[in-house]
Amino acid sequence: MTPTTIVASPPHLADLRVIGLVGAAHFVSHVFILVLPPVFPLVRAEFSVSYTELGLVVAVFNVISALLQTPAGFLVDRSSARMVLVGGLVLGAASLAAAAAAPSFLLLGLAFACLGLANTVYHPADYALLSNRVSHGRVGQAFSIHIFAGFLGTAVTPAAMVILASAIGWRGAFVAAALLGLVVAAAILILGEPLAGREAARARAADAAAPSAGDWRVLMTMPVILNLIFFMLIAAFAVGVQNYGIVALEALWATPLSLSTTAITVHLMLSAFAVLVGGWLTARTDRHETIALIGLFVSGITLLPIAFVDFNATFLIALMALSGFFNGVLQPSRDMIVRAVTPPGAFGRVFGFVTTGFNIGGVLAPPAFGYMMDVGTPASVIVGTAICSLAAIPVVLFSVARGRRGVTNA
Structure with a gap:
């Protein structure tokens, strides 16, 4: 069920x-x-x-x-x-x-x-x-x-x-x-x-079919743990862009504050509105991992050139816009991937657990990116931010594969 x-x-x-x-x-x-x-x-x-x-x-x-x-x-x-x-x-x-x-x-x-x-x-x-x-x-x-x-x-x-x-x-x-x-x-x-x-009453029949949903053991399954890591990496990506993007651009290329602020703002605005596009896509396909993988790849790969090339305003804003748009598109599919590996009756605890990845990433990423700035390697901040997005790709692949294997073995 x-x-x-x-x-x-x-x-x-x-x-x-x-x-x-x-x-x-x-x-x-x-x-x-x-x-x-x-x-x-x-x-x-x-x-x-x-x-x-x-x-x-x-x-x-x-x-x-x-x-x-x-x-x-x-x-x-x-x-x-x-x-x-x-x-x-x-x-x-x-x-x-x-x-x-x-x-x-x-x-x-x-x-x-x-x-x-x-x-x-x-x-x-x-x-x-x-x-x-x-x-x-x-x-x-x-x-x-x-x-x-x-x-x-x-x-x-x-x-x-x-x-x-x-x-x-x-x-x-x-x-x-x-x-x-x-x-x-x-x-x-x-x-x-x-x-x-009551949520328990609505899922009682499903709990009988999936007893592991009734306790903490569901949180220790590999697909759920991988999704926790997925959320950590997404949070670290957001920290890199939102908290350190402006200072990294200024230190690396002496980008004017007005330009770097505009580029980050465009990234964030397009990300917000692209979430709605991502929701529209999820209603038209069950291949949510495909949307997530494309979004992770493009949002990460479009940041990498910024670490090595001093682009003019048009190209800088265009790259940040692309990164933000695809980062937004993947977000609803992110949640659908978690839902797909969650047993009936365990939505609260599983989503509560995996979304702590936001907090963990929010704790670990700022000191790491801050250290990169302190030692004078602002390019590492941009590269590291991109790597957080790209590193999530194998995590999603393994999570989906393990989830399907669990369904096949059930």
């Missing part, structure tokens, strides 16, 4: 409601992740702390998210993903309200630790709901809209926080973000009938 046979296909409007509500929650999660960095200077001035101390607050948020995301996935699979998601939104909103009222930096840090706990529920609950509640033909597109909503949250939050902080202060900006979370939580409660029900 495949995951798509657990429930009957819901009507079109129910699909749209599920996708819209889950996408809204994912948008909020990315807003919550980025509320602090844009107001670093204001918080630093108020509490007389260093940027290192502020960085530790962000690090604690990410460590808690990484450690507890998989347990949150078990909770999702054994209870109601809808209520877990609502709980995460409410806890996140309460944490931001507490941060807004914090009289000391220590209490601010504790509030963001709670926000990190709230952050653990989004990936497991979102992917369980989309996998279980969206009809088979729209799952790929549902994943693409989900990813796009997160990208959109990442894109709008820095500017929104700066604007809000200038108008009502950083504390008021935190309260505004908290209210957004409460609004989405209320919408899921009021409009979320298609999300209702």
Whole structure:
């Protein structure tokens, strides 16, 4: 039995409601992740702390998210993903309200630790709901809209926080973000009938056919571990482009700040919109690994020449645009590959586990690329970023091969 046979296909409007509500929650999660960095200077001035101390607050948020995301996935699979998601939104909103009222930096840090706990529920609950509640033909597109909503949250939050902080202060900006979370939580409660029900009950019959889905052993299967590595490499690629692309171009070719910023922005914008193209493609083929492999190859190979040739503005932006577009196209197929190797009844824990690869890559990649910059090898940053994408190709091939072998042996 495949995951798509657990429930009957819901009507079109129910699909749209599920996708819209889950996408809204994912948008909020990315807003919550980025509320602090844009107001670093204001918080630093108020509490007389260093940027290192502020960085530790962000690090604690990410460590808690990484450690507890998989347990949150078990909770999702054994209870109601809808209520877990609502709980995460409410806890996140309460944490931001507490941060807004914090009289000391220590209490601010504790509030963001709670926000990190709230952050653990989004990936497991979102992917369980989309996998279980969206009809088979729209799952790929549902994943693409989900990813796009997160990208959109990442894109709008820095500017929104700066604007809000200038108008009502950083504390008021935190309260505004908290209210957004409460609004989405209320919408899921009021409009979320298609999300209702316990995940365990919906997958009980499938669990009987696949007992390994009922415990932690499914996380130790080779396809799942390979997908964890896949997500780590994708995260490292993103870190290389977003965090170090501008400084690497300046150090390597003395690229003007305006040009390097434009090139990275074009890369990120095309990546976001190409996610929707990738979702359209997943609805028209089951060869999701083919889309992923092409996307990984092109997004990586188009970066390599930039490390060795000082291109003019047109060629630099064109190469970055191609890389960004194909990086976006592969994202929905990435999620479909994970779904294909996930036993029925284990969507929450498997997606919770593999998406910790984002956190691991986000922890390991910055020091590595930072060291390359410190020792004066900016070309290595660009090459290393490209290699992260290209190295994911054999990982995907092995993951898909092992997954199919498991199906054949079942």
